[in-house]
Amino acid sequence: MNEKKKLNLTLKIWRQKGPGDAGRFVECKAENISPDASFLEMLDVVNEGLVKRGEEAIAFDSDCREGICGMCSLVINGKPHGPELGTATCQLHMRTFQDGDTITVEPFRAKAFPPVKDLVVDRSAFDRIVAAGGFVSVNTGNPQDANSILIGHAVAEKAMDAAACIGCGACVAACPNASAMLFVAAKVSHLALLPQGQPERMRRVAQMRAQMDAEGFGNCSNEYACEAACPKEISVRAIARLNREYLKASLCSEE
Amino acid sequence: MKHSCKFLHSSIGKKFTVGAAGVLLCLFLVFHLSGNMLLFVGESQFNAFANTLDTNPLIPAAEIILAAIFFAHVVVSLWLRWQNKQARPVGYADYRAKGGRTAGSRTMTWTALLVLAFLIIHVKAFRFGGRDGGMYHLVLSSLSNPYMAGFYLLALAGLALHLSHGVQSAFQTFGLNHPKYMPAVKALGWAFALIICGGFAVIPIWALIKGGL
Numbered sequence: 454m455n456e457k458k459k460l461n462l463t464l465k466i467w468r469q470k471g472p473g474d475a476g477r478f479v480e481c482k483a484e485n486i487s488p489d490a491s492f493l494e495m496l497d498v499v500n501e502g503l504v505k506r507g508e509e510a511i512a513f514d515s516d517c518r519e520g521i522c523g524m525c526s527l528v529i530n531g532k533p534h535g536p537e538l539g540t541a542t543c544q545l546h547m548r549t550f551q552d553g554d555t556i557t558v559e560p561f562r563a564k565a566f567p568p569v570k571d572l573v574v575d576r577s578a579f580d581r582i583v584a585a586g587g588f589v590s591v592n593t594g595n596p597q598d599a600n601s602i603l604i605g606h607a608v609a610e611k612a613m614d615a616a617a618c619i620g621c622g623a624c625v626a627a628c629p630n631a632s633a634m635l636f637v638a639a640k641v642s643h644l645a646l647l648p649q650g651q652p653e654r655m656r657r658v659a660q661m662r663a664q665m666d667a668e669g670f671g672n673c674s675n676e677y678a679c680e681a682a683c684p685k686e687i688s689v690r691a692i693a694r695l696n697r698e699y700l701k702a703s704l705c706s707e708e
Numbered sequence: 709m710k711h712s713c714k715f716l717h718s719s720i721g722k723k724f725t726v727g728a729a730g731v732l733l734c735l736f737l738v739f740h741l742s743g744n745m746l747l748f749v750g751e752s753q754f755n756a757f758a759n760t761l762d763t764n765p766l767i768p769a770a771e772i773i774l775a776a777i778f779f780a781h782v783v784v785s786l787w788l789r790w791q792n793k794q795a796r797p798v799g800y801a802d803y804r805a806k807g808g809r810t811a812g813s814r815t816m817t818w819t820a821l822l823v824l825a826f827l828i829i830h831v832k833a834f835r836f837g838g839r840d841g842g843m844y845h846l847v848l849s850s851l852s853n854p855y856m857a858g859f860y861l862l863a864l865a866g867l868a869l870h871l872s873h874g875v876q877s878a879f880q881t882f883g884l885n886h887p888k889y890m891p892a893v894k895a896l897g898w899a900f901a902l903i904i905c906g907g908f909a910v911i912p913i914w915a916l917i918k919g920g921l
């Protein structure tokens with residue numbers, strides 16, 4: 454069998470005991486890493502070693518590990534979700550790195566994402582923004598016929614593109630202003646484009662905007678770094694739509 | 709009233725203000741440059757034009773409006789910037805954009821400061837300075853100084869960079885981003901920046917040459 458060459462790496466990793474701790478970078482070795490491992494699997498290996506030596510494991514977030522849940526995060530060598538485009542950290546393969554590399558690993562940094570421990574930050578600000586209006590209120594009852602509400606293919610595609618947002622927060626992490634506009638834009642867009650989203654359309658955008666500002670995110674300055682960092686490649690056109698929707702709601706809403 | 713205050717106070721509303729003020733300032737640049745082109749028509753025509761502006765009773769009102777627009781553009785931008793600084797209290801040890809940012813977008817604050825410094829010098833010399841020998845003479849005598857001309861050219865390069873991001877950014881803020889037109893809008897931003905700043909740059913270069921450099 455042709456064994457692939459294992460990687461030996463140095464990690465410069467952010468360790469922080471808790472919210473009150475100042476935090477610092479700690480160097481540790483990641484040895485014998487398969488190039489087929491994901492970045493998170495590499496961290497698992499490192500953690501096993503740490504635990505064996507009686508040291509505390511590095512805390513990091515993950516869940517599905519297949520790019521659909523939005524739990525993983527990390528700023529790897531200065532880039533949210535690492536160097537690959539359209540890829541979440543859990544899908545990032547170690548073969549993107551060279552044997553002997555030093556890799557800097559930091560948490561997502563924003564006032565609205567307060568640190569919890571090591572690489573884990575609290576992204577519940579996003580949950581509160583969604584709770585403020587990122588939903589549709591539907592009466593329960595018998596399900597209607599699947600095709601009773603017609604939606605043009607192009608519109609459905611656009612709505613689905615926006616709905617692909619997994620709420621990871623990489624857009625905030627990548628933004629030089631720590632703005633959450635791409636996330637909010639994705640959530641507002643996907644419902645604004647669909648018939649089911651119409652009844653609450655104006656209230657939704659007004660309330661989600663208000664919650665976004667209240668959480669302490671920065672203001673978008675159209676740098677578009679978010680779009681490049683987004684693992685789901687949400688387009689900044691969604692932000693333009695959010696601006697439009699909010700202007701319209703401010704001008705026309707009677708609430 | 710309450711509603712418009714809420715809008716203007718929001719993150720998106722503040723950006724609207726900056727964008728709208730920026731668009732108006734761009735219009736002013738067009739007027740300013742058109743007036744300046746009279747320099748190449750002739751000394752008497754240019755001086756006559758400057759004189760009309762100096763004596764027109766509507767001009768002080770227009771100047772106040774212009775100053776207010778400029779003030780709004782600067783103050784609201786600073787406000788946004790200050791909030792943006794607050795939004796990331798602990799910075800990254802290593803930060804690299806995966807894309808999106810441009811030379812213009814990265815340098816917005818620096819080019820803004822450069823243009824601001826320029827404007828202070830420029831307004832002091834040409835708006836509040838004496839114009840005994842006539843405006844034409846004043847332009848020639850100040851801009852034939854190589855240091856002054858160099859500073860003007862530098863500031864214009866800064867302004868061009870500022871506009872290269874600012875114009876398309878205003879479109880995006882107004883919600884005008886469409887896959888069909890955005891590439892054209894970005895190109896238009898650059899074209900506008902180069903035409904306006906190139907147009908202004910002709911003046912110090914001309915003054916240098918005429919001044920016998």
Ligand code: SF4
Nearest residue numbers: 618619621622624683
């Ligand atoms: S817009 Fe992209 S980067 Fe931002 S939260 Fe959604 S998936 Fe993550």
Ligand code: FES
Nearest residue numbers: 518522523525543
């Ligand atoms: S762990 Fe679910 S998206 Fe990465």
